[in-house]
Amino acid sequence: MFGAISNFLKIVLIVLFYQLCCTHAQSKYQIAPYDSNWFEASEYCHRMDMRLAIVDSEEKHNAVVKEAKAAKLHSSGFFGVWLGATDLARSGNFIWHNTGARLRYARWGEGEPSGGREHCVVLYYWPKQRFNWTWNDAPCSTELYAICENYEKAACIQEF
Numbered sequence: 507m508f509g510a511i512s513n514f515l516k517i518v519l520i521v522l523f524y525q526l527c528c529t530h531a532q533s534k535y536q537i538a539p540y541d542s543n544w545f546e547a548s549e550y551c552h553r554m555d556m557r558l559a560i561v562d563s564e565e566k567h568n569a570v571v572k573e574a575k576a577a578k579l580h581s582s583g584f585f586g587v588w589l590g591a592t593d594l595a596r597s598g599n600f601i602w603h604n605t606g607a608r609l610r611y612a613r614w615g616e617g618e619p620s621g622g623r624e625h626c627v628v629l630y631y632w633p634k635q636r637f638n639w640t641w642n643d644a645p646c647s648t649e650l651y652a653i654c655e656n657y658e659k660a661a662c663i664q665e666f
């Protein structure tokens with residue numbers, strides 16, 4: 507009898523935990539209140555218990571652009587938000603830093619990535635330079651805004 511109740515309570519607790527933890531796993535974005543280099547941007551996101559946005563689909567690209575537009579910081583004709591990708595470890599091999607996954611989806615601007623000393627990925631609105639909410643590799647020391655995202659933490663049940 508007690509064993510059955512105990513098992514029932516376990517199931518209730520597991521279901522409650524899952525509801526609290528994993529049913530809000532959709533990405534929610536936040537743009538940092540100040541500009542900074544790529545590393546500071548990454549650190550800022552982690553302090554917020556978030557990470558620099560990983561944009562691995564058209565849907566996520568559109569969601570990030572929507573969020574960036576909503577910040578209304580692009581009226582001067584220039585606005586950039588750091589994304590979570592870099593090729594600092596191996597030039598030309600862009601990786602989402604927080605997962606180690608290679609970029610399979612990208613929305614590079616014309617002629618990008620241009621390489622050289624430009625190793626960190628930014629979403630640009632800079633029509634004069636032909637960036638219309640497209641991606642660029644920029645020097646990681648450039649001062650730009652961060653776009654952070656909520657993500658499913660390791661404590662959650664991972665589905666593959």
Ligand SMILES: [Ca+2]
Pocket residue numbers: 618619620621624642643644
């Ligand atoms: Ca570039």
